[in-house]
Amino acid sequence: MADGIFLYLSGMFARLFGRRRKEQSPYDHLPVPETASWALLGADMHSHFLPGIDDGAKTTEDSLALLRTMAEMGYKTIITTPHVFIDYYPNTRETITNALTTMQQLVKEHNIDIELRAAAEYYIDDYFMQLIDREPLLTIQKNEVLVEFSMMIEPPNLAEAIFKLKTSGYKPIIAHPERYVFFHRDLGRYQELKDRGCYLQLNMLSIAGYYGQHIKAVAEKLLSMGMYDYCGSDAHHEKHLSVLRAMACSRDYHKITGYPFLNSRL
Numbered sequence: 001m002a003d004g005i006f007l008y009l010s011g012m013f014a015r016l017f018g019r020r021r022k023e024q025s026p027y028d029h030l031p032v033p034e035t036a037s038w039a040l041l042g043a044d045m046h047s048h049f050l051p052g053i054d055d056g057a058k059t060t061e062d063s064l065a066l067l068r069t070m071a072e073m074g075y076k077t078i079i080t081t082p083h084v085f086i087d088y089y090p091n092t093r094e095t096i097t098n099a100l101t102t103m104q105q106l107v108k109e110h111n112i113d114i115e116l117r118a119a120a121e122y123y124i125d126d127y128f129m130q131l132i133d134r135e136p137l138l139t140i141q142k143n144e145v146l147v148e149f150s151m152m153i154e155p156p157n158l159a160e161a162i163f164k165l166k167t168s169g170y171k172p173i174i175a176h177p178e179r180y181v182f183f184h185r186d187l188g189r190y191q192e193l194k195d196r197g198c199y200l201q202l203n204m205l206s207i208a209g210y211y212g213q214h215i216k217a218v219a220e221k222l223l224s225m226g227m228y229d230y231c232g233s234d235a236h237h238e239k240h241l242s243v244l245r246a247m248a249c250s251r252d253y254h255k256i257t258g259y260p261f262l263n264s265r266l
């Protein structure tokens, strides 16, 4: 009798856990792609491919190699986003547009089939607050501005910066929200950002586990909550592209392509 109850309970738990596992992996029935292609996304809107002006591509050769790999992975449009961070990468409209013009010419000369554009990834600090007033910001498209901030300590002026961007006519896109550890204790903070009028941009590498399992878990949770608007590679170098390529041939591929990101509008 006791054995019967045990078997009954075991079966019940197996069914329960079986169902739970299925719910957590809705892409299990889809085949893992054999070729590494992100063509379905079409556009990437966060990367560091302009040479020598931030911590991404170092030389024009680096830059060309990265862009060629992106084209091979099926991307048609790249909106690359050099850091504008006065303490480390004091880029301006001029440094970015000059580097962009050089690379657009080289992309053409080397027959790389990709449309290269540029915006910026602005770091929220006092300099940025003044910059909003001083000159038009570089946008991903229309009025959309990609911003980042400290990953360890929440900037005291975050709400003020978002308000200032909004009242200046911009739509903030918060880069890699899953990487800001101070938001992890309260996922309601992400809804708060959206309520304040921000878009949220997933780093694809977060889903691949590149920044650790905890960041991956938060990114997957935010995906399941439908919190993201854009996805981006945030690629700086070949190692990042290798991870992207491997990811395109894994179950993670479907987590990205199964989500209604706005990238196709770029």
Ligand SMILES: [Fe+2]
Pocket: 046, 047, 048, 121, 175, 234
């Ligand atoms: Fe970035």
